[in-house]
Amino acid sequence: MENIEKNTAVLPEAKAEAPKAPDAVAPKVVKPAVAKPVPAAPTTPAENALDLVELTQDNFRQTIEADYQAGFTFLECLTGMDWGEEGLGVIYNIENPETGARKCYKIKTADRVNPVLPSVCTWYDIANIYEREAYDFYGIKFVGNPDMRRIYLREDWVGYPMRKDDEPEKFNPTRMTNEPLADETSGLMYDEDGVNYHTERSKIFEADDYVVNIGPQHPSTHGVLHFRVKLEGETIRKIDPVLGYIHRGVEKLNEQMTYPQTLALTDRLDYLGAMQNRHALCMCIEKAMGVEVSDRVQVIRTIMDELQRIDSHILFFSCLAQDLGATTAFLYGFRDREKILDIFEETCGGRLILNYNTIGGVMADIHPNFQKRVKEFIPYMRKAIREYYDVFINNVIFRNRAIGVGILSKEDCISYGCTGGTGRASGWHNDVRKRMPYAAYDKVQFNEVVRTEGDSYARTLVRMDEILESLSIIEQLIDNIPEGNYQEKMKPIIKVPAGTYYSAVEGSRGEFGVLLESRGDKSPYRLHYRSTGLPLVAVMDHVCQGHMLADLITIGGTLDYVVPDIDR
């Protein structure tokens, strides 16, 4: 603990002496950061504070049903909570995808031994997997969810590690045996009267099913992901995702870290959205504290987010090509991605793990070459996109393999919470940059790329068009980076006022949200990330059924999930 405080105390000085750009070539001369008073306790509530309405077990299902009927069909985030004395509970963020109206509910139970809460599976398909996560970490059982297995931890794990009073090390020595995977599950289901409930067992796979493991070591799962796939010939009948192979307990770790330390872990979630993830957390903390970052920082963050998005979409194209056997197209993509990584490297020092955003600004001012290189990159990339179309996307074999494969309807996308390019390919206007503009997105002109086909081909085209949109955003900003501080002066120890906050950014593959509950300490009481990839994995079973084994690869590739973000 001592070390942690020491490090934190040193941090602000280190920032003030951040390496300055050589003045000769620098288009903008860096001014030393000026101290700015930070309001210790803002009098008005922060703009991202959640307006939580507490529901009871009696009125919960009626309220959710009424809201669902009123158009709140998107379950944005479901967060398990341990409020200590008050008991265990869940926070729900729901949204009306048509109007953009948002509501937040919380529900809790004082019973810590056998906590039971009503499920929202009936309305939201994604709730199944979110509730399994809450069960895994907090032991909350949801009545109405037929599948109450652990999701990230081993099935023989003892205890519920995110509870504040749990001691994970005590009962869970390193196990040297293989993880057992049950073919059977059970859940609590309501009786006829809708009040009492009973346990119901169900089979995931029958004894004579032909089940093939795709993963955890498999070239096309883009990480350590494991699908148990039931096949009939080559046709997929059912998929059961097994998650948690690289679960690092990031959310649990965060609870012992100071705020600046928590930032370091965000880059390691979705490593192709490192900038955006960290942006989301910084933005959440800044807004909660009432810190205003300069326009310069806003613009730099916007440009960086868009570069990261291009980077991610190029990798999407490359990996998809590789999965479908077009190795040449794969290397074309990597050749171009290298340019972005070089730009990142110059300014941030890192290529994949960037560590750039900080609370109140960015780690260092942009490199003197930054603008020049970005401006060179824009026309280069436009040319490269045409090449992608020639070599792969317009190819007749790819068209045959992608068109009409893995069709997701708009309703499915909303119900499963598939945001990002996947949702937009199905006609769902879900771009956070338009829904809840942040950073400098309200100052630039860009189109939200939306298609209606919802198949794998549409998902590919959406990503390609988004690269062009991102290029145009960067083009508008790159010459107009305003003067200002790149880092606000922060207190040595950062404390967020008590409350519950939620901020979201448009990550590379969807809405990346941060839900922060603070008790006014120097570490968060609870920090939950809305994973962009988890809904995409959850939807695999639904979207792959009836398709062939080879289509699983196409669909998985075009859904574009990244595993560290799912497992956290």
Add this chain to the structure above:
Amino acid sequence: MFFDFSKVTNWLHGWLTGFMPEWGAILTESVLVLLAIIALYAVFAIIMIYMERKICAAFQCRLGPMRVGPWGLLQVFSDVFKMLTKEIVNLRKTDMFLHNLAPFLVVSASMITFACLPWNKGAHIIDFNVGVFFFLAVSSIGVVGILLAGWSSNNKYALIGAMRSGAQIISYELSIGLTMLTMICMTGTMSFSEICMQQYEHGWNIFRGHVPAVLAFIIYLIAGNAECNRGPFDLPESESELTAGYHTEYSGMHFGYYYLAEFMNLFICAGMASTIFLGGWAPLQIPGLEGFNDIMSAIPGAVWFLGKTFFVIFLLMWLRWTFPRLRIDQILSLEWKYLVPISMLNLILMALAVSFGLYF
């Protein structure tokens, strides 16, 4: 005049019979030929692996192997030695006998078909009046090895890969058979040496047979590519779906045999294309240009044959490194709905052309 390799073989035979009985001479010659085949098989495999790596690198804006030896020339040798020294892993719950037998079936099938190729005038190793028939029959043994490998590995990926491979190879053999039949219809013989001789005298089959021959050539290339399990038809071993398909569970030299057989099948496929369509060892002859023809005839037949073969190999590699992979249902519908009917119609077209004498 064009060099006839049978002079060498006749001299050798004469020399050997000078001091040993007839059967001893034939036995010695057989052993020599066997050694020659094995040596050539290995040498061409090494050349082709290097060629593939360099060609694919060129398509992908890379350099390819550059570290071992000048321009990476020794890379393949080091890979081969690595393969030879690797342990052959025995797996529990597999059918050991079939598991070990399968790679030998694959590699022996490809070696026998390799021996069918006409290397030069008078340098045919296996040559008799139903050579084409023999070639088709022996090349089908390979698929047995693949199916056995998939079955005996006790691995679901391997089984799916083997089943795909079985379905694909058996389907595409139909197209290969039909296109060869189309050409036999014109040549009137099934012997490879006579087919080459005809092309030496009358010109290459692809020019003699004009439209139906060109059609047959294109269909042959597509089907031959599928026979070799190479992209865009590489789905039996599609890396991204089935990790390595039917040879997932093989290691060391057993895997090496599959690797070798796959490359050599490509060579055989290209060699057959050059034998049947592009004249085999026959040099390019343009009627009326005597000087040109003389120069062309001065180039040895083996060079002509290898040149044509490597040209076809380059075409197939170009395809492999450009196209994405097909899906199993698409591969089968391509064969059964398009290639088979087209090659049947093409056969009729050729029969008409032959019966009305409409060929050169």
